[in-house]
Amino acid sequence: MERQAVSELNPTAASLLGFLHAGALSGYDLVGVAQLFIGDFWTLTRSQVYRELKALAERGLVEAGEAGPRARRPYRLTEAGRSAFAEWVAQPPGTEQIRYPLLLTISFGSWLGPKRLLELVAEHRGLHEERLRSYLALDADATVEHEPYQRATLAFGIHYERAVLAWMDELPGILTRSGPGA
Amino acid sequence: MERQAVSELNPTAASLLGFLHAGALSGYDLVGVAQLFIGDFWTLTRSQVYRELKALAERGLVEAGEAGPRARRPYRLTEAGRSAFAEWVAQPPGTEQIRYPLLLTISFGSWLGPKRLLELVAEHRGLHEERLRSYLALDADATVEHEPYQRATLAFGIHYERAVLAWMDELPGILTRSGPGA
C-alpha cells in the first residue's frame, strides 16, 4: 500500500515548507504569511497549519524550536524539508477547483425568479469591485517591489475579477427573458 | 449550542434535494445529474452523495424506497425536504472558493524559473481551451432548450475560461523580465 512514496506532500504542507525557507516561523506567523501571499487562491486555516506542522515535524521535514512567550513555537526547515519542497515544486500542478455558491443558487433560480437573483448578484458585485480595486492598486504600486511571480498571480486575480464583473453585467439580459419571476 | 437551528443544510445536501424535485433518484443517478448541472462549479463525489442521502433520510428530508436491481435504492423527497430546500434556496449564498495549484506553483516560481513555469502553463492551456470550446458549443446549441438559469451559469464558465486564457497569454511578458531561469 505504500503509505508515502518518498515524500508526498499536500499543497498546503508544501507551501508551509516554501515559506519557511525565509527563516523560522511560528504557526501563527505562517498563517499570516500564507494568507498574504497565497490566500487569494488557496484557502487555509490556522488549525490546518498547526496540524500540518505537527505532521511535518514527525516526518523530520521541520524542527520545532523552544517555545517563546505565549507558547509561541518557531519551526525551522530541515535539510529533508528543503529537498521535499524542491521535489514538490517541480511536480506538475493539478487542475483548479472552484466552489461558487452563488452559481448553485442561480442553478436553482426557478425557485426564486430573476428579480431576487439579480438582487443577490448585486450584493456580491460590491465585493468583486473591491477586490479588483485592491488588486489594481497593488499592481500599480511601484514602491512594492513585486517579483514577477507575484505579479503573475496578481494578474490572474485581475483577470478573474474582471470576468466576474463582466458576467454579472450581462446577467440581467440573460435572466429577464421568458417572464419576470417572484 | 443548538446543533441544527431548524434545517441547516450544506450546499451539497441542498442541491440533492433540489434535484429530487424532478422525481425519485438513486445515489448513483444523483451523482450523474449533479455532475452535469453543477459539476463545473461545485465538486462532489459519490461517497459524499451517499453520506448526505443517509443523513437526509435520518432527518426525514428524503425517504428511501425499496432496493431495485444491483442494490439500487431510489430516494424520494418528503414534504419536510421540500420546505427545507425552499428555505435554503432563499438564503443569500456565501462567497466563492478557488483553489488553484498552478497559482501556488507560480508563487514559488523562483525555484523553477520562467521557462519551466511557462511549460507548465502551456500544458494547462489545452484544458481551458477545450472547456471553452465545449461551453461555446453548448451555448450555441439551440436544440438544447436551456432555461435562462442554465444559460446564466454557462455564461460564467465562458467568461471564466476566457479570462484564464487571456491571463495565460500575458504570462510570458510578465515572467520574462529580470533574467531567464533554469
Add this chain to the structure above:
DNA sequence: AAGGCCATGTAACAAGTTACATGATTAA
C-alpha cells in the same frame, strides 16, 4: 493591578477523497 484584548494553540466535528467490495448485465 484589574480588565480587556490579542497572540497562540488545541480539540471536536464536518466535508471531501481514495480505495475497495459486490452483484447485474453483456458479450464472447
Add this chain to the structure above:
DNA sequence: TTAATCATGTAACTTGTTACATGGCCTT
C-alpha cells in the same frame, strides 16, 4: 456459461471548519 464490464454502494482516511482554551500584553 464464463469472463469482462459496469452500476451501485461502503469503509477508511485526509483535509477543512468551527468552536473553544489559555495566558501574555497593554491600557487605564
